[in-house]
Structure formats: C-alpha cells, structure tokens
Amino acid sequence: MKVLIVEDQERLGAFLEQGLKECAYTVGWARTCASARDALAETTYDVILLDLGLPDGDGIELLKQWRASGFNEPVLILSARDSVADRIKGLDVGADDYLPKPFSFEELLARVRSLVRRQSAVKNTVLEHRGIRVDLLSHTVQVDGKPIDLTSREYALLEIFMQNPGRILTRTLISEKIWSSHFDVDTNLLDVYMSRLRAKLEKGGDEKPLFKTVRGVGYQLL
Amino acid sequence: MKVLIVEDQERLGAFLEQGLKECAYTVGWARTCASARDALAETTYDVILLDLGLPDGDGIELLKQWRASGFNEPVLILSARDSVADRIKGLDVGADDYLPKPFSFEELLARVRSLVRRQSAVKNTVLEHRGIRVDLLSHTVQVDGKPIDLTSREYALLEIFMQNPGRILTRTLISEKIWSSHFDVDTNLLDVYMSRLRAKLEKGGDEKPLFKTVRGVGYQLL
C-alpha cells in the first residue's frame, strides 16, 4: 500500500513518513507541487496526503489540476486552515477527506485506512487462504492458528500474494510494489525473499506447495 | 456515551436512533457492513448494536473480523434468528450479549446499560496481565503482588501497553501518546524507557519476555 505525502514542513513530514512506514506503508514524500507532480507521473499511489500551503503553489490548485486530468486516487487534505469555507472548497475540488491540523497520528491513520478501504470496495481486514491468515491491521500472520514471525519485507511480499491468490504475479510487478519504482532488475533479491517466505510458511509435509514458480515470469500463490 | 447501530431496516433503525437519543446517548447508524467498518475506524463507541442480516455481508463475519483485529468494545447482537445454535455462535465469536427480535425497547436499554456498566467497571479500576497489576486510579503497579516504583513516564508507557495487551504498538503511536504530538523522530527516548521498564518489570528467570520488540515498527506486550 503506497502513500504519497505532499508536505513542505520538514518535521511534520518526517514524522508522517516514519509513522506510516511503521505501519508498513510504502511512503513517498514530495516537498513541493513540482515534485508531487513528478512523483505521481512515476508511479501510482493508493492515497495522497496533501498539505495546502506549499512553497511553490497552492495545494488546492494542484488538486484541481489532478482531478481535471482524470486522476482519481483518494486525496486527504491536511491543513491548518479550518474554516468551514476552506473545508467546503477542499471537498469541492475533489478531496475525499479533510483533516485540520493539528491532528493526532492515530486519527490520521484511521482516515487513511478508511480511504483505502472505500477505494477498494470490499477489502477485508483479514485475508485467509489455505490456512494462512493475514491481518492487515496488525500486520500479523498465522499459519493454522500458529503465529509466524515475518520481517517487514517478508510481510509485504506475502500480503501481495494474499491479495491476489491464484493470480500469476510477475517479478516486475512484485518488485515494484515492494521496492518502489526504479528497482534494479539484475538482482535476485526477490528470489531470496521468496525462498525465505516458503521456508517460514510451508509445512513439512509433502502437500501441495504454496507458491508456484512460473519460469521467466514470476510466482503464483496456489 | 456513544452507541453505534448497525442495522439495515430503515424503520427499526430510526426507532432505535430516536429512542437512544432521547436517553442522551450519542448515536451513530450504519446501514451496511462497509459503513460500519468506516464508522469504527473513525471514532470509538462504547457499545455496538449489531444486526445480523445485512445487505452486504453477515454481521457474524464482521464481528469475527473485529475481534480478530483486537477490537474489544462490547457488542450486542440483535437478531431474528433465535435458535440456541445461533446464540452460541454469536457469543462464540465475541458478542457480549444477544437479544432476539422482537424485543421491547425497555429491555434493550437495560442491556445497553448493563454492557456500559460492565465495560466501565473494568475500565476504571485495575488492569491485569501476566502478573502485572496496574491500578489506574492510584497509578500504582504491582508485579506478582510486589509493589513496583515507576516514574510517571514509565507508568504512562506501561499503561498504554496494558490497555492493549498483545497488540503491536508502533513507536510513533506510543511516542505521540507519551510525549507531545509530532514527536521528534530522531531520538531514542522510547528505547531508553522501554529498557527501563523491562529492567523494572521482567523477573530474573528465563521466562517469556514481557515485551517483544518489532524491528522498525514498535513493541508488543505479550
């Protein structure tokens, strides 16, 4: 799950970045309108946190342009301006939510979750498949009821598969989601992590393996 | 006192809303599973009234997911299904009470009051977990009956964990609660206090440690 922070204040930005990373979001951070545009041109994000007072232009204008050009990811406006008029204006030009500063991080998290959920309609908080349980909120994993320790990379990888059981996921697709856009192709990092996941998830028996390797293409969660 | 009604029948919902409002409850009303999830993500409620037959999913499933993700507000199931099996199923997945339709509003009120009382009774006095006793009123702590001296920071930290045993709490979330909001990210204050807490609370033996550190994320009270 990827979040783009558009915020020029160093402190607040760092705080948000850190906090969201801890919750296993992939985080991008743009400090200006210009770099926000660049960031969105490069990859897609699931949610955008948009501060209004930016050094090189107004966030409202930016949002208006985005919406005009058919861009429809959910946008959550963070702003010190909290008059009703500002709120209405923000929502009018296409923001999905409006959070006045100062806010508690907990509340921000709740709203981000709500936006993500709304976007992907019936997305569950718990994914279950072949005895594997992934709790998207607490980021915990169980296999046949037994809790399994995964590192954050391993978890991210597993989540992608659990969101798409049965589907063949290409290496590029996976790598892009886990290691952000410009991923070095000449590495076997993905292989290594697949190996670790299998080691941690697959039970001893000679059952059907969990992951199928599709040569030259990617992997598939069976 | 806040109550969330999850009910798709317009008539009954309106009736409940009206009745509860008259009794000075703050009332939220969700007509679908999806909006119930949103509502809970946004704020906390003191009691949830949950109807089972919802247009976009089963209430039982919803409740199961909530409980799985560590959500523990009291839930009162309202249902036309009243076989003993249904009752057991509901209570099994974590409902606190079960009220078969049709019911008198009088009775509903009584049960809501009872749930609120039960919860706040538990909430306001003492938290206990793995031999640790935290008295929220006097701010005193005991481990296996022996009183432990904690400084106020240490106590605040412990209280947060005791309010959420088993849940992974991110560093940002904790820091935000203990220190001001928008906490400085580049400090190891939290680490230091975790270290102090462990030193004071964990007993010599080689038992399961009390706190688990989740690298890059936060800590968890086991």
Added chain:
DNA sequence: TCGCATCCTGAAGCAATCCTGACGCCTCCC
C-alpha cells in the same frame, strides 16, 4: 541428452536499528 537460462538457498558483509550504562541538567524538597 546437452547446454543455457533461470531459480534456489546458504553464507557473509553491511547497514540500520535497538539496547543500555553513563552523564549532565533540571526540579523539588529539605
């Protein structure tokens, strides 16, 4: 069946993160 491309996986270096003892500053209290 051979040879090549691809994949698997253990080992090891590296970097980030975490732990913890030491210390200085501050406030409160005597």
Added chain:
DNA sequence: GGGAGGCGTCAGGATTGCTTCAGGATGCGA
C-alpha cells in the same frame, strides 16, 4: 545550598534484517 531523583542525550556495542554473492539445482528448448 545541597542532595535526590527524574528526564533527556549520547555513544559504544549487540542484534537483527537487508542485500549481495556464489555454487548448485532445476527446468526448458534445441
């Protein structure tokens, strides 16, 4: 004014996860 205790900072060492690498295994086309 002096002492005690709490708070926050710092730094070195320990730990853990991330990444790279290399050698072997496996699959696939010729």
